[in-house]
Amino acid sequence: MNNNALCWIDGSIMPAVEASVSVFDHGLLYGDGVFEGLRFYNRRTFMLQAHLERLQQSADAIGLELPYSLGQLADAIEKLIAAYPQDAGYLRLVATRGPGSLGIDPRSCLRPLVFIIADALRVMNVSDISQGVSLHIAKTRRMPAECLNPEIKSLNYLNNILARIEANRTGADEALMLNLDGFVSEGSVDNIFITSEGVLRTPPLGDGLLAGITREVVIEAAGAAGIACEEVSLRPADLFAADECFLTGTGAELIPVRQIDEHCFSLPHRPLIPAIMRGFQDRIASECRAG
């Protein structure tokens, strides 16, 4: 949170510190709601349509009827970015079930609440991202789709937060979560990739992860650079045997991993990450051109 942060809420834009929600909001009481994190560069939102569509899918999955059309949300984002003092930043688009009674039943909530925050973002508390981040494999397993589908970007992040708390306790920068079968799923707020012998690999959606928009951009960027990509189940041992490992996310963009628990990757040896990173940055530059 910084003093420049702005919030669009029900059609008005105000300093984010002055915006407030009801203590009866089920988003607050039960994590009943959905959200998106987006980035803007040169005052243009990166992958706006994909984020709006995923918000709609998440809302549909929990039976939440958005009170605004996706076009209206895109207009609200445009106005918020125009009012924001910086050219680049982060947006948090949140739709809650809205205020209701203290019971869990969503039928007591008469109107969903939507708000959008524009703020600066510091993803991880790391001084030099290019040196890579460290991961800790959490004991907390990623929730199976039968319990709460990880493809729904809901306000209920306690599963991920518990994993992050474990990582914090070990001093690692981020948690790596496995699914109940012991396969790698994702980080607490990012997707994971490895490269081995010229091939890019990432876990398939069926292994319990959010269908990351950055993940998709990276797969496309790799394809355009002639790098084959496989969506394949991975064990921690596959990660330890890899040449490179990196995380992707709207907040993270593309961050190399230098270490997973005791295992260290050879940092000077980065065969594919630079080309993938270039493709990713080119995509941002072409979609969010200045002017």
Ligand SMILES: Cc1ncc(COP(=O)(O)O)c(C=O)c1O
């Ligand atoms: C659990 C989880 N996985 C992956 C991601 C990366 O998704 P995206 O690239 O769409 O930001 C996020 C980011 O929001 C996340 O919270």
